[in-house]
Amino acid sequence: MNDFIAARSQMALSLGFHIVFSCIGMVMPFFMAVSHYYWLRTGNVMYRNVTKAWSKGVAIFFATGAVSGTVLSFELGLLWPEFMEHAGPIFGMPFSLEGTAFFIEAIALGFYLYGWDHFNKWFHWFTGVVVGISGLVSGILVVAANAWMNSPAGFDYVNGQYLHIDPIKAMFNDAWFSQALHMCLAAFAATGFAVAGVHALMILRGSHKAFHTKAFKIAAVFATVAAVLQPLSGDISAKSVAKRQPAKLAAMEAHFQTERRAALIVGGIPDVPNKTVNYAIKIPGLLSFMAYDDFNAEVKGLDQVKPEDQPPVAITHYAFQVMVGLGMLMLAIAVLYFITLWKKRQWLEKTWLLKLFVLATPAGFLAVEAGWTVTEVGRQPWIINGIMRTADAVTPMPGIAYSFYLFTGVYVSLALIVTFMLYRQIRMVGKLYDLSPVDVAPAF
């Protein structure tokens, strides 16, 4: 494995790992806050138990998210020093604000986890809400930094020099809004479906139904609302990509020839040498419409991009199909669930609905990973779109492959341990949270 590929793989691995924990860290506090609110309002102990069970999980995820994030902030320099040397001062603004957001999050979490029965109960509840809000803010900020890589702004690039730097303009680049909106919704959909799926499985197994039903309902509402909004926001993203990164859009759609009335290509296997897509469903005009709100608009194809500036088509296309496909699946489940809530209450008694949720447990996270693959691979060969090539940014140190193996080993083991812990957490629900009304705060 050469150093460049190793560095990219290590970056992708670390980010792919971190994103799972950060999504959970951003969203679970809101679930907890809702359940906690019900407990304070209704005094139903079950809600308090759900809140506590979740908060233990969150503590585990939070720590894992925090260490993997710490690793990332070093890795940016360890792997991409040339990039950071120039980009740091330009896109650093969101990172420095993010530092504040993380800090507040960590402090609020301290209050929340250790503050049961020691503060005014609404103050305690409020610190939980603060954890969620600051997590969300940090997610938005970090995505704004990534958006800058797609849509560089806030400086003039003159003869290889980065002049007239304006970090505020860099932060509010053209891509930040569409990406941040899409990411936040994705975090809610992904975490929501994952949590709802696990609780649905437990209901189906018939264990501690009352407990799991309450938990399921809270997670399912967040998941389904986000799943309905997600395609709308995806459309905003697609339009934004069409404007700022036509090469990425072309790769996503495996759109080889520039044309008017461009077809939307669903599925299929791109044949790059022959510039066609086999076995695909083509819907004429729809791509033009999605990108420009006009069935007859011209959509740039890969033929307009110099060969050395083209992103890998097959990966980007497949990843995009996976994301949209999973998005549609989640949308369908969401619609069914709304019908159930409004019109067909009796469906709640049927197991097929719960089974669908179980099936969709990993869907959101798979879509998140696929979506990031679209964004990152679709930006290649650039690390700063149109300005700096990824290959020029990589560290001069040889032997990165070994570091990649090391990180792979560590992250795989961590993933296994966290899964194992979560499994134990769920198995212990009966003992710890279901029936006993006694306090089960973390040992203090």
Place this chain on the structure above:
Amino acid sequence: MLYVVIVFLWTSILLYLLLGGADFGAGIIELFTSKHNQDNTRKTMYRAIGPIWEANHMWLIIAIVILFVGFPEIYTTMSIYLHIPLVIMLMGIIARGTAFSFRNYDAVVDDMQLIYNRIFRYASCVTPFFLGIIAGSAVAGRIDTHATNFLDAYVFSWLHWFSVAIGLFTVAICGFLAAVYLIGETDNEKDRQRFIAKARTSNILAVIAGALVFVAAWVEHIPLIQWVFGNVVGITAIGLASLSLLLLWYLLYHGKTKILRILAGFQVTMILLTTTYRHFPNIVLLKGGAYLSLLDNAGNAKTMAALGWALLLGSVFILPALFYLIYSFQKKKSSVAH
């Protein structure tokens, strides 16, 4: 604004050393505690740092972000030539952070705890050791940006007696900070005596390791003596630190926890002040006499202004909340313990 940013950078490093250091130290103390008492140490530690544990480690992130936004050349030079110790330190951070939360939040308490504990303790030693190596390497003047082979560029940049001695010194200081801190956190006299003994041992070890640093500097031809004693601030700071050491030993026998803590913090502050003062503004010394400076290698004025404001704004939110967090749990503890 440049100076505001530099003050924040220095303060975050100091706070990481003090708070994060005490946190590492608790793991180190646990490692060097007899089997019989390990559990007790562990519980005391959890009670003492549980709520602020996450926050303690945020100082490192703040320092890194300041470096890569404000002083990108310093950040990237260190990232390139100190890649290996940085990766080892990161492994330590991952292992320690996750083991800490696993052992406290695992729903089932069984033999897995032994594994979590072991990982936690060893990682608590390795991480500050490599932090020390990295800090030592920054000023040792061995980073060679013109090296042509792997060993010179990526290994001998950090592997030398001076940085190893600083690594040991850092570990000893962390242990010392933790022991002093824990003295005031116990709920019984026996543990108290234990931590007092630990504080003594680790203090002696820190002094020995400090002497080793001077020896190593001499071996490696690093003019450490001149850096420390060549200016008034250095002499004063070291003098004060030594004086306070006497007071500290006196108090250790008389058990005034609050003052002890302040003294220990004061000593570490003085050490950091001495070592950084003489260097300022050159914080990374390269082979052949070149250096990277906080003043000359800083980012452009607009970036520094934005960074400075972000930090000031951040502290308006963070500091009161952090103090309130620490205050409430101190109060809570005293109401539980007494």
